[in-house]
Amino acid sequence: MTSLDLNLKHHIHYSLRPAVVEYLWGPQSSRVNILGQAKNLEGFFALYFGYYNKQCDLIGRHAKGKYSSVESHRDIMGIAQLLQQPLTREEVRKHMSSFLKVADKEQHETSINLVARLLLMIKFGDVPHECRGGRYLEWSYGSLPEFVHNYFSCPPARSHDRIKLEKSFSALNLQRIAGIEIWWTDNLADHLRMMDDDKAIAVFHHASFLDYQIDNHANSPIFPDGFIEETLRTIALLLPKYDQATRNWYRKVASNPGCHLDMQLVEIGNLNAESRQLENFKYWHDRLVILKQVYDDARPTTLSQWWYDRRNGAQWYPFWIALWVLVLTTFFGLVQCIEGALQAYKAFRS
Structure with a gap:
């Protein structure tokens, strides 16, 4: 059976990937630059659904799904549609109750965090058994679009006077x-x-x-x-x-x-x-x-690092000239020592 009604323990079949992408973000148009070729599109699907499965394993399938109210991939698509609307988190949770299994508030909250992660590729909510690394966002008020806009739209607070992004800055x-x-x-x-x-x-x-x-x-x-x-x-x-x-x-x-x-x-x-x-x-x-x-x-x-660091040419050239002078001086000094030792040895033997 290849259907979005599959239990969450089953991964999304490759034939359903385009449908899932359309549910989450809308249909692909002709403007897409990177995804214009079938090969690149398949690469995108492979990468994204690797992430999708990882998040479902972490939250939806962990401990046989007891932490989440999501049971099928269609449940995820339904919540995704709600999250894209101007609904508060509480309103989303109430609408979810109409098509999800009977669950407590905490399970619904975890399900919201799971779908928000899948929709935006942003880590929402603290998951106790998740491997630590990076930070997670705690969305608790307003709609998801409103929260995301407010989080990323904070005005710059740091001055960039005399700071330049050179071509070598990579x-x-x-x-x-x-x-x-x-x-x-x-x-x-x-x-x-x-x-x-x-x-x-x-x-x-x-x-x-x-x-x-x-x-x-x-x-x-x-x-x-x-x-x-x-x-x-x-x-x-x-x-x-x-x-x-x-x-x-x-x-x-x-x-x-x-x-x-x-x-x-x-x-x-x-x-x-x-x-x-x-x-x-x-x-x-x-x-x-x-x-x-x-x-x-x-x-x-x-x-x-000294070799590649050419940000300050006034320091780079003198450093390497001095280093080569040191190497050559040491080398010729060693040669002279060996030559002197050989001469002394020959004189002793004679």
């Missing part, structure tokens, strides 16, 4: 120059958040999902105006399409066993000098400012 250089690890995340709310005592940065890698949301915005504007486009521009900033070194590095990372990343992440595009100005970033402004400050403050600690 995910690859964050790692090999500043030693900042890239943590790929499924949680959009963690995008560009500094982690691990400023030693890592979270990057949302589901570019295909973001591209689909541009189409969906006209039908169901859950995200603020321009938010998705700006998020894609932050990805183009960190993973420029025409930087071959970055493309090779990302493809190597994505090819690691067990590493399921969106290969379209390096197909977004490039930003020119004008587009890289920080005043052009409204929603991710403060996180970009923090990231750039951490990057600028980082100092090389290994030879590899």
